Amino acid sequence: xxxxxxxxxxxHYFYKNGYTKALENxxxxxxxxxxxxxxxxxxxxxxxxxxxISGLFKQTEGHVTLENKPIxxxxxxxxxxxxxxxxxxxxxxxxxxxxxPKITNNNxxxxxxxxxxxxxxxxxxxxxxxxxxxxxxxxxxxxxxVRTLINDPKILLLDEPFSALDYQTKLKLEDLVGKLLKxxxxxxxxxxxxxxEAIAMSDRILVMGSNPGxxxxxxxxxxxxxxxxxxxxxxxxxxxILFDKIWAELEEKEKQxxxxx
Amino acid sequence: MKxxxxxxxxxxxxxxxxxxxxxxxxLLILISFISLWEVSSKMYWIDPLLFSSPxxxxxxxxERFINGSMFTHLSVTLFETILGFIxxxxxxxxIASSLWSSNRFSRIMDPYLVVLNAMPKVALGPIIIVALGPxxxxxxxxxxxxxxxITTLTVYSAFNEVDPNYExxxxxxxxxxxxxxxxxxxxxxxxxxxxxxxxxxxxxxxGVIVGEYLVSKQGLGYLIxxxxxxxxxxxxxxxxxxxxxxxxxxxxxxERIERWLIKNTK
Numbered sequence: 001x002x003x004x005x006x007x008x009x010x011x012h013y014f015y016k017n018g019y020t021k022a023l024e025n026x027x028x029x030x031x032x033x034x035x036x037x038x039x040x041x042x043x044x045x046x047x048x049x050x051x052x053i054s055g056l057f058k059q060t061e062g063h064v065t066l067e068n069k070p071i072x073x074x075x076x077x078x079x080x081x082x083x084x085x086x087x088x089x090x091x092x093x094x095x096x097x098x099x100x101p102k103i104t105n106n107n108x109x110x111x112x113x114x115x116x117x118x119x120x121x122x123x124x125x126x127x128x129x130x131x132x133x134x135x136x137x138x139x140x141x142x143x144x145x146v147r148t149l150i151n152d153p154k155i156l157l158l159d160e161p162f163s164a165l166d167y168q169t170k171l172k173l174e175d176l177v178g179k180l181l182k183x184x185x186x187x188x189x190x191x192x193x194x195x196x197e198a199i200a201m202s203d204r205i206l207v208m209g210s211n212p213g214x215x216x217x218x219x220x221x222x223x224x225x226x227x228x229x230x231x232x233x234x235x236x237x238x239x240x241i242l243f244d245k246i247w248a249e250l251e252e253k254e255k256q257x258x259x260x261x
Numbered sequence: 262m263k264x265x266x267x268x269x270x271x272x273x274x275x276x277x278x279x280x281x282x283x284x285x286x287x288l289l290i291l292i293s294f295i296s297l298w299e300v301s302s303k304m305y306w307i308d309p310l311l312f313s314s315p316x317x318x319x320x321x322x323x324e325r326f327i328n329g330s331m332f333t334h335l336s337v338t339l340f341e342t343i344l345g346f347i348x349x350x351x352x353x354x355x356i357a358s359s360l361w362s363s364n365r366f367s368r369i370m371d372p373y374l375v376v377l378n379a380m381p382k383v384a385l386g387p388i389i390i391v392a393l394g395p396x397x398x399x400x401x402x403x404x405x406x407x408x409x410x411i412t413t414l415t416v417y418s419a420f421n422e423v424d425p426n427y428e429x430x431x432x433x434x435x436x437x438x439x440x441x442x443x444x445x446x447x448x449x450x451x452x453x454x455x456x457x458x459x460x461x462x463x464x465x466x467x468g469v470i471v472g473e474y475l476v477s478k479q480g481l482g483y484l485i486x487x488x489x490x491x492x493x494x495x496x497x498x499x500x501x502x503x504x505x506x507x508x509x510x511x512x513x514x515x516e517r518i519e520r521w522l523i524k525n526t527k
Contacts (some may be wrong), residue, residue, distance in 0.1 A: 054433050056429060056433070071301065078433060079433070080429070080430070080433035082426055082429065084426070086424070086426045086427055086429075086430050088427065088444070088445065088448070089451075090448050090451075099430070099431070099434065099444070100434045101434045102444075103434040103435065103440055103444070104434060104435060147430075151434065190432055195408060
């Protein structure tokens with residue numbers, strides 16, 4: 001059953017002196033509970049896709065539907081996690097985590113317990129009254145994760161949320177996110193340029209081409225890898241096979257680009 | 262361990278010594294300025310009729326405080342300045358917010374703001390007096406006008422410099438424009454608004470004193486102009502001394518408020 005559907009979505013960016021076509025004919029579906037990665041070089045429109053799904057701006061052509069309804073009609077369906085945490089420095093960790101309920105008038109107080117519980121679950125107990133500047137990068141990104149999860153979104157959009165972290169923190173956080181998404185049975189779309197991360201975390205990988213952004217190829221992640229934690233996946237023999245395949249695909253793209261330009 | 266302690270006390274002692282040196286230099290400059298002034302006036306190096314002298318100023322101030330006349334002038338000017346300052350700052354923030362709320366509105370207003378900003382506001386004095394009558398209202402308006410436009414422009418540009426990703430986070434929760442303003446844009450700009458307070462203290466004094474020059478029967482600006490007209494330069498200098506003290510005090514108070522606000526809003 002298709003859950004989220006993108007149907008021939010295109011997007012243009014307009015400027016005073018011209019325009020660029022950022023996306024062309026993007027079509028894919030996301031099943032409930034599925035984890036998809038969008039993999040591609042920077043500037044291929046990966047983030048634009050997320051912005052369109054989240055409703056930050058509207059695509060110039062095509063349709064995005066969630067459970068057969070236009071995405072704009074379904075409120076609260078989306079949780080968005082950015083490259084940096086963007087915690088509000090003047091709010092405490094707890095108020096940062098409670099930002100979603102506050103905005104949607106979901107009664108901040110009744111959610112307080114949930115927030116504390118989630119913070120504990122991501123390994124952050126006892127920091128609720130601290131301010132973001134007192135926390136390390138990895139901790140801050142975990143708070144951002146709680147802030148995203150607290151509104152119980154149906155789909156999580158992850159826009160390279162691990163790329164600003166050091167390698168060890170990144171691997172740990174991948175495990176944590178992977179585990180949480182499995183437990184709460186959430187669907188997710190991860191944007192990344194890290195092949196390893198894409199394989200470790202997702203069920204399906206869409207490799208994108210650029211100028212304009214298109215979906216070049218789709219890779220299914222072997223079933224043995226899907227239910228493992230990201231760190232374990234990296235040790236699996238099939239990981240390397242898939243890695244090499246995707247690598248070859250990206251290299252091919254690069255060569256084509258070199259030839260055409 | 263004892264060595265660390267001694268090093269630290271030595272460091273502290275050094276700090277204290279440095280502070281003492283600076284303070285004594287500051288006092289030295291003040292005292293030599295005043296005594297040089299006094300001596301040159303007594304010895305007729307400068308015309309005492311024009312430049313007065315510290316003793317005369319002190320005596321004149323003393324006299325005016327005893328009979329209470331200085332206090333009335335002082336409080337009138339202080340009242341006008343504080344009001345002009347507050348209205349100017351709050352008004353500027355409100356106008357900046359309304360500019361932020363509508364991109365189209367801000368683009369429409371842009372040329373007018375540029376002209377108003379470039380225009381010397383005190384030049385509007387006569388028109389304001391004609392429009393609002395010779396009284397408090399005109400003078401407070403002057404104090405307000407001098408600070409409001411620059412506050413508007415500074416705060417508005419600070420609003421626009423807030424990292425758009427904060428708004429992105431809020432919008433992903435479905436926040437309205439007002440919620441974005443309240444949760445992200447305004448708190449992020451608060452430090453700019455607070456530092457604007459300090460600038461506006463000085464600006465409001467300019468507006469109010471010029472306003473009093475033009476029209477008024479009371480106030481420190483009036484005393485300066487009156488002293489000038491009757492050739493009583495001791496009175497002019499006394500008023501200047503009072504203005505300097507009051508302006509510095511107001512600046513210090515605003516600085517205190519600033520520190521308190523920053524601590525309590527984080």
